[in-house]
Amino acid sequence: MGRKRKDAWLAEPAAGNGILSRRIFLERALIAGAAGVGAGTSVASAEPLAVPRWSKEPGGNFTAYGQPSHYEDKVARTWAAPNNPATPGIGSSRTPHHLLDGTITPSGLHYERSHAGVPDIDPEQHRLLIHGLVRQPLVFSLEDLSRYPRVSRIAFLECAGNSGALYTAQAQPLNVQAIHGLLSCSDWTGVKLSTLLDEAGIDARAKWVLAEGADAAGMSRSFPLAKALDDALVCLYQNGERVRPANGYPLRLLLPGFEGNMNVKWLRRLKLTDAPIMTKDETSKYTILLKEDKAWQFVFPIEVKSIITRPSPGLTLKGPGFYEISGLAWSGNGRIRQVEVSADGGQSFAPAALQEPILPKALTRFRAAWQWNGGPAVLQSRATDDTGMVQPSRAQFVAERGLRGNYHYNAVASWKIDQAGEASNVFA
Amino acid sequence: MCLLERLGVGAALLAVALATATAAMAADNRQFGKPVTPADIAAWDISIGPDGTGLPPGKGTVAQGETVYAAKCQACHGEKGAGGPNDRLVGGAGTIAPDKAPVKTVGSYWPYATTLFDYVRRAMPWDRPKSLSDEEVYAVAAYVLYLNGVIGADALLDAQSLPKVKMPNREGFTAFPRWPPK
Numbered sequence: 001m002g003r004k005r006k007d008a009w010l011a012e013p014a015a016g017n018g019i020l021s022r023r024i025f026l027e028r029a030l031i032a033g034a035a036g037v038g039a040g041t042s043v044a045s046a047e048p049l050a051v052p053r054w055s056k057e058p059g060g061n062f063t064a065y066g067q068p069s070h071y072e073d074k075v076a077r078t079w080a081a082p083n084n085p086a087t088p089g090i091g092s093s094r095t096p097h098h099l100l101d102g103t104i105t106p107s108g109l110h111y112e113r114s115h116a117g118v119p120d121i122d123p124e125q126h127r128l129l130i131h132g133l134v135r136q137p138l139v140f141s142l143e144d145l146s147r148y149p150r151v152s153r154i155a156f157l158e159c160a161g162n163s164g165a166l167y168t169a170q171a172q173p174l175n176v177q178a179i180h181g182l183l184s185c186s187d188w189t190g191v192k193l194s195t196l197l198d199e200a201g202i203d204a205r206a207k208w209v210l211a212e213g214a215d216a217a218g219m220s221r222s223f224p225l226a227k228a229l230d231d232a233l234v235c236l237y238q239n240g241e242r243v244r245p246a247n248g249y250p251l252r253l254l255l256p257g258f259e260g261n262m263n264v265k266w267l268r269r270l271k272l273t274d275a276p277i278m279t280k281d282e283t284s285k286y287t288i289l290l291k292e293d294k295a296w297q298f299v300f301p302i303e304v305k306s307i308i309t310r311p312s313p314g315l316t317l318k319g320p321g322f323y324e325i326s327g328l329a330w331s332g333n334g335r336i337r338q339v340e341v342s343a344d345g346g347q348s349f350a351p352a353a354l355q356e357p358i359l360p361k362a363l364t365r366f367r368a369a370w371q372w373n374g375g376p377a378v379l380q381s382r383a384t385d386d387t388g389m390v391q392p393s394r395a396q397f398v399a400e401r402g403l404r405g406n407y408h409y410n411a412v413a414s415w416k417i418d419q420a421g422e423a424s425n426v427f428a
Numbered sequence: 429m430c431l432l433e434r435l436g437v438g439a440a441l442l443a444v445a446l447a448t449a450t451a452a453m454a455a456d457n458r459q460f461g462k463p464v465t466p467a468d469i470a471a472w473d474i475s476i477g478p479d480g481t482g483l484p485p486g487k488g489t490v491a492q493g494e495t496v497y498a499a500k501c502q503a504c505h506g507e508k509g510a511g512g513p514n515d516r517l518v519g520g521a522g523t524i525a526p527d528k529a530p531v532k533t534v535g536s537y538w539p540y541a542t543t544l545f546d547y548v549r550r551a552m553p554w555d556r557p558k559s560l561s562d563e564e565v566y567a568v569a570a571y572v573l574y575l576n577g578v579i580g581a582d583a584l585l586d587a588q589s590l591p592k593v594k595m596p597n598r599e600g601f602t603a604f605p606r607w608p609p610k
Contacts, residue, residue, distance in 0.1 A: 138461030
């Protein structure tokens with residue numbers, strides 16, 4: 001009596017408006033903690049247990065290629081109707097992050113971006129050409145490429161236009177999929193690009209590489225040779241199976257950490273040059289128009305960023321009490337060092353727990369414990385990477401570049417929770 | 429005779445030994461790319477540098493381009509390069525200025541005229557990409573640049589003149605300050 005409970009800290013908020021210590025996830029104390037902070041919440045008894053139909057009859061047979069449960073058919077990519085129905089393959093579809101967990105995106109839910117549809121490429125006829133400033137131009141079939149030693153790495157891809165809906169003066173009523181769904185993460189397997197370039201023999205004058213797709217648009221981008229020699233891969237496999245058509249079958253370039261557009265899909269050609277080609281997608285698009293009349297060009301890495309996936313719009317909170325705040329953090333410049341979470345619109349933050357493994361240039365899952373008191377709240381997350389770069393507030397972000405940029409929006413994002421438990425996109 | 433026979437046997441043995449060594453070297457070869465000649469690359473080598481590197485022979489005029497545009501571009505890009513439904517190609521002059529709502533078109537935003545040739549030839553028209561002749565691409569590029577007031581009505585574009593076209597927003601770009609990383 002009167003003796004302070006040893007785990008009393010569990011009930012102590014770590015930041016304002018009910019953010020609890022992340023230690024709740026690290027020690028065997030969630031129940032005790034929840035009991036402590038949940039005092040006064042009534043718990044209804046469960047229904048009597050019946051034996052269901054599927055426990056009393058045999059189930060279905062084997063399938064050649066498995067699909068998710070039909071009960072999960074709402075877990076799907078979404079896309080906006082094209083401006084012109086006559087050109088349907090221009091645009092993108094988005095990953096439903098509010099309905100997923102973990103860090104690997106199922107291949108069928110990886111975001112898609114194409115400029116002239118998804119080509120139907122016969123792998124027998126596909127070729128990769130390496131030429132330009134090389135000693136010997138070379139052509140590779142897929143069979144040739146399959147002879148080389150392979151490497152695997154987990155890497156995110158994020159379209160430079162992801163979160164572009166936040167480049168507005170007024171917050172739009174959109175959910176995490178519509179705003180942040182041009183983001184996915186896969187286990188990629190392929191051949192080091194440096195191996196292939198060494199075989200062709202790199203001319204000392206070469207500084208850039210043009211990568212080009214075999215799609216109808218012939219999508220092409222220039223990237224620094226240094227990146228090719230650092231960690232670039234030509235990928236044959238995604239999450240253990242051949243790269244999906246929408247993600248570049250049968251061969252795609254992976255430039256870990258660089259904006260999605262540069263990771264050229266349906267890769268057919270690499271040309272070494274002494275200067276960038278200045279393609280359509282590195283001049284008229286994927287350049288960031290600043291407040292002044294200049295635009296940043298060649299903005300390669302995705303800078304440190306995080307989003308809260310749960311709670312988020314459409315996932316209504318069922319009354320006051322304990323909730324896990326969960327989200328994703330990533331940086332194209334390295335590993336995530338820290339994610340902080342706020343429930344009071346950024347007035348106070350507390351560190352979230354980071355799920356291992358924390359890999360460079362890959363998605364990292366974070367979790368925070370929150371005791372919702374039923375009142376209004378504004379949830380935010382703020383990531384820091386291992387270069388020391390901190391995700392900017394919206395005010396800092398807008399002060400640096402204005403709202404004309406279209407691309408690489410990485411400011412702290414906010415979900416407002418109202419008293420009904422509904423989440424909505426706000427600027428805070 | 430005997431010596432000759434011996435020499436013959438020796439040569440045969442040497443040939444076998446050489447063949448074996450060659451096969452072993454081939455088996456140890458970890459290079460699987462196949463050499464290709466510049467002539468065999470030509471159909472794929474379609475990128476055009478800002479200095480005009482890669483531009484093909486041929487030429488086109490604004491008047492020829494107007495005909496090509498009406499037949500193959502206007503359905504998606506609208507009359508005179510504006511009005512959609514797809515990307516606007518013409519107009520927006522002055523909207524890149526500070527605090528204006530930007531209307532990014534070939535005339536207001538694109539820094540290099542060579543990009544227009546490169547992109548139209550590889551990707552347009554959307555439903556029949558790579559179907560235009562080089563003359564048609566020069567011509568339609570000339571027409572779009574003319575509509576933007578970048579070149580005159582009597583201009584002719586070819587491999588020499590296209591890279592010399594000065595785009596209004598040529599100086600509108602600057603390097604990203606955080607690349608390369610420190």
